[in-house]
Amino acid sequence: MARARKPSEEEGGATVRPLAKREGTVDGMVVSRRSGFYDVQLPSGDVVLATLRGNVRKRGPVLTGDRVKVRLLADGRGVVEEVGPRVTCLARPPLANVTRLVAVVPVDHPDFFLLDRVLVLGEAAGLCSVVCINKVDLDDEGQAGAWAERYRQVGYPVVLVSARTGQGMEELAGLLTGHVSTLSGPSGAGKSSILNALVPAAGAEVGEMAARIGGGRHTTRVVRLLPLPGGGLLADTPGFSRLDLVGIGSRDLDRWMPDIGRWADRCQFGESCLHRGEEGCAVARAVEEGRVSKHRYQHYRRLIDEVLAMEVRRYS
Numbered sequence: 001m002a003r004a005r006k007p008s009e010e011e012g013g014a015t016v017r018p019l020a021k022r023e024g025t026v027d028g029m030v031v032s033r034r035s036g037f038y039d040v041q042l043p044s045g046d047v048v049l050a051t052l053r054g055n056v057r058k059r060g061p062v063l064t065g066d067r068v069k070v071r072l073l074a075d076g077r078g079v080v081e082e083v084g085p086r087v088t089c090l091a092r093p094p095l096a097n098v099t100r101l102v103a104v105v106p107v108d109h110p111d112f113f114l115l116d117r118v119l120v121l122g123e124a125a126g127l128c129s130v131v132c133i134n135k136v137d138l139d140d141e142g143q144a145g146a147w148a149e150r151y152r153q154v155g156y157p158v159v160l161v162s163a164r165t166g167q168g169m170e171e172l173a174g175l176l177t178g179h180v181s182t183l184s185g186p187s188g189a190g191k192s193s194i195l196n197a198l199v200p201a202a203g204a205e206v207g208e209m210a211a212r213i214g215g216g217r218h219t220t221r222v223v224r225l226l227p228l229p230g231g232g233l234l235a236d237t238p239g240f241s242r243l244d245l246v247g248i249g250s251r252d253l254d255r256w257m258p259d260i261g262r263w264a265d266r267c268q269f270g271e272s273c274l275h276r277g278e279e280g281c282a283v284a285r286a287v288e289e290g291r292v293s294k295h296r297y298q299h300y301r302r303l304i305d306e307v308l309a310m311e312v313r314r315y316s
Ligand SMILES: Nc1nc2c(ncn2[C@@H]2O[C@H](COP(=O)(O)OP(=O)(O)OP(=O)(O)O)[C@@H](O)[C@H]2O)c(=O)[nH]1
Pocket: 134, 135, 136, 137, 138, 161, 162, 163, 164, 165, 185, 186, 187, 188, 189, 190, 191, 192, 193, 194, 205, 206, 207, 208, 209, 210
C-alpha cells in the first residue's frame, strides 16, 4: 500500500479552499447527505440543501466531507456542479477529507491494544491522530501521566480530558481547529460525552448504546459533520465503525507504527524483515535498549500475526 501523504496542519480539511473558478457557483462542503439530498455548508456558515448535477452523479458517490461547487437557485436550494479532489477517504463510515483522528481511551477501562489498532488504521488512512485520555476525574492512581508519556514518545499529541468536569477540553478543541475530525474508541470511552462538550448543540445520546441495541433500534445513522465553535468540523459518528485491519499488509504494518517504523528503516535485513524477534533485527534491539516501548512492540507482534493470518487465509 502506498503511504498516504498526510495533510499539513495548514491543509486541515475544514478549510474550504476554492476549487477552480466556475461562473455562478460558490464553494462549500457536504456536511450530511440522505437519499439524493446533500446539506452543503458555505463559507458563510449557511447550509443549503442541494441535489447533484447529472454528470456529477454519474462520476460516483459524493460523500459527507466532500468539497464541492454549488450553483444557488432562486428558491434557495443548490445544485452540486463539481466535486474537488479528496485528501483522505474513509470507507466505514463513508467520510471524505477527515484529517484528524481523536483516539479516545477511558481511564477506567484503558485498552492499549485497541488504541494501537485504532492508531494503525488512522495512519494507514493518512489521518493526523491525537490520543485523548478521557475520564481523568477517575484517575485516582495517577497513571494517566505515564500513559500520555508513552504516546508522546511515539510522536502523538496527547490530551488528558474529562468530559464530565471539562478539564482539558479547551486544549482538545484547539487541536481540532481547522480540521475535519472524528472520534474513535471503545464503547463507553466517552465519545458522545466529548462530542456534546465540544458541540453543545450535538445532542448525542450518552451511555445509551446498550439500551439502543437492546431496544432493537439498530438503524443506519446518517453521518453528520458538526461545526466546532472554534472553527473546523467534527463527525457525529465514530471514525472507524469496524476495526479489522482491512487493507493493511504485513510489509506495511511497521510504517503505520511510527516508533517501530523508525527502527525498521535501519534493520540490516531490509524489507524482508517483519521484526518478529529475529536475531540481529534493529527493532528487537531498539526494544531491548528501551528505545521502543515494550507494550507497543508486543502490540506490533500481535497485529503482525493477525495480518499474516489474514494473508494466509486470503491466498490459500
Ligand atoms: N467519570 C466520568 N464519566 C464519563 C466521562 N465521560 C463520559 N463518562 C461516562 O461514561 C459513560 C459512557 O459515555 P458515552 O459518552 O456514552 O461513551 P461512548 O464512547 O459514546 O459510548 P458508545 O456510544 O457506547 O460508543 C457515560 O455514563 C458517561 O456519563 C468523564 O470524563 N468522566
